[in-house]
Amino acid sequence: MTRKNISIVLVILTLGLLFSFAAKNDKLFKIAKNLDIFASLVRELDSYYVDEIDADELVPVGINAMLNELDPYTEFIPEENSDDFRLLTTGEYAGIGALIGNRVGSNMILMPYKGFPAQVGGLRIGDKILKVDTVMATNLPTSEISKLLKGPANTSVFVQVKRGDDTISVDLMRKKIVISNVPYYGKLDENTGYIKLSDFTTNAGSDVRKALVDLKSQGITRLVLDVRDNPGGILNEAVDIVNLFIPKGKEVVRTIGKLQSANVTYKTTKAPLDKDIPLVVLINERSASAAEIVAGALQDYDRAVLVGRKTFGKGLVQTTVPLSYNAQVKVTTAKYYIPSGRCIQAIDYSREKRDENGNSNSIPDSLRREFKTKNGRIVLDGAGIEPDEAVGSKSYAPITYSLVGRDLIFEYGNKFFLENKEIGNPRSFVVSDVVYNDFVKWLEGKEYDYTTYVEKSLDDLEKYAKREKYFDEIKGTIEDLRKKVSHNKEQDLITFQGEIREALREELVSRYYFQEGVIEASLVDDSEIKAAMGILSNPAKMSGILTASAK
CATH class of the missing domain: 1.20.5 (Single alpha-helices involved in coiled-coils or other helix-helix interfaces)
Incomplete structure (x- = not known):
């Protein structure tokens, strides 16, 4: 040169x-x-x-407005919210171990967690909270009561509640509460194990491992892993769970971002617990993030059959960055890609892709790309994880929604619990005719009216007919249809008693067996469970689904 x-x-x-x-x-x-x-x-x-x-109030409003221009997962965490954030990420806090909320106008215990101070101390679902220490709690927001109940571990807290006509006072010792990521596991039949994975907080991988080890010691030869309604959480925990079923050294997920430090490949690091056990993973539209990594990776390696409905579609990774004065920001730093190479993010939040109103849009089907699993099955990116065996969502009659939404089934659960010391185990317990008839009689005089979908459609038809000047011509027809479809609450209690009994059954079981019992009771009539059992009991069908020839 x-x-x-x-x-x-x-x-x-x-x-x-x-x-x-x-x-x-x-x-x-x-x-x-x-x-x-x-x-x-x-x-x-x-x-x-x-x-x-007040700058402490005004400035966070400005910060949150700025972050709203990005994506819904990038959020500001002021110092006063750090405990709540720690609970979401670790599943740990110090308190009495109970979910509280407002029902029928009262603050009350909604679910005491089994084995923790609230349950051990005798508090039950439906107990109305009157006082915490010296503070009257009847008119306080639920969030304020929650703060009063929490505190340093091994400190005492006085709680007064009303149960029926009785006022009950207890002194509870706050404990470190660690909420398990596996609220229930058990056997569906002699050979089939079931694990409900509800979160991906700290120790999720360990929780699933312990459950699987126990189930294998009971002789199971096949498994259903349920990540329905699981919002996700810690990415490393997802890797550990996938590692239970696939060999060491396999890629589970890659993260790719703007900074070099965000570009990481996560691989399995241990020998699997069982790389051959027939496996079905249950998913739905509320399975997100880490739950999608588990389901997607197992699908990409053709290691499991996915049953249910398409997942949420969150393929974004967040990192928590410390700020001044103990504040933090949880910021989206990367996208994740599962083993086939696909990113399952369903919504494009980039500003240049928004519509004229500034709204973010789903990725159109025409832009979704094809990828292949280990066996050559075609899978798509850009819209969550799609199941191998689709099962539609269950719909309920308007009367059932009304009875649940107006807390009438919840209130009857309180009444039933006060009158009955025990019931059968969660799987064998049924709402007998005697109990159901008592419920129907109890409903007399209570407000639970509702509008059926057909009645709403007729109302819309009448409105549009009047607007477009057709009403006089079809008025008689509309009136005849309205008479034919007009609902009768008493008749609906008979027509739809099957699903109403199911809602009652789970509510009553919760009073005696808490969260674990509710999950176990729900498995009896679960359509996704039935589909999973059908696949696991038919090895030829399962093999066919997991091979490219099945597509």
Whole structure:
């Protein structure tokens, strides 16, 4: 290379570095400028605004408005919310171990967790909270009561509740509460194990491993892993769970982001617990994030058959970054890609892809790409994980929604519990005719009216007919149809008693067997469970699904 050429190359490199430096400096200047404007604005508002302002309240509103322009997973966590955030990510807190909420206008215990202070101390579902320590709690927001019940481990808290006509007072010792990621596991039949995985907080992998080891010691030879309604959580826990079923050294997920530090490949690091056990994974539209990694990776390796409905479609990774004054920001830093190479993110949040109203849109089917599993089965990106065996969602009659939504089934559960000391085990317990008739009689005089879908459609038809001047011509027809489809609450209690009994059954079981019992009771009439059992009991069908020829 000549001296002249060398000089030209050096000039080009120098200019490139200068432009890069200038671009970086320009970006830093824009950030500094806007931060200065924001700080100046808050100072001037504090000086000139007609009323007093509270910066601790106003500034977070501005921060959250800014983050709303990004995606729903990037969020600001002020110091006062750090405990709640820690609970979401670790499943740990110190308190009495009970879910509380407001039902029928009262703050009450909705679910005491088995083995923790609230349940051991005798608190039950439906107990109305009157007082916590010296604070009257009847008119407090649920969030305030929750804060009062929490506190340092091994400290005492006084709780007074009303149960029926009785007022009950208990002194409870707060304990460190660790909520298991596996609220229930057991056997569906002599050969089939079942594990309900509800979260991916700390120790999710360990919780599933312990459950599987126990089930194998009971002689199971096939397994159903249920991640329906699982919102996800810690990515490493998802990797550990996949590792239970596939060999060491296999890729489970890759994360790719703007920063080099965000680009990570996660592989299995241990020998699997069982790489051959026939496996079905249950999924639905509320299975998200880490739950999708587990289901998707097992599908990509043709290691499990997925049963249910298409998952949520969250393929974004969040990292928690510390800020000043103990605040934090949970920020989206990468997308994840499962072994076939697909990203299952269903919504494109990039600003350039939004519509004229600023709304983010789902990725259109025309832009979804094909990938292949280990056996050559075609899978698609861009819209969650699709099941290998689809099972439609269960629908309920309007009367059932009304009875549940108006808390009437919940209230009857309180009444039943006060009158009955025990019931059969969760799987064998049924709502007898005597119990159901008592429920129907108890409903007399209570408000649970509702509009059926057909009645709503007729109302819409009448409205549009009047708007478009057709009503006089079809008025008689509409009136005849309305008479024919007009619902009768008493008749609906007979017509739809099957699903009403099912809702009653789960509510009553919860009073005696808590969360584990509710899950176990729900398995009896579960359509996805039935589909899973049909596949697991037919090896030829399962093999056919997991091979490319099945597509």
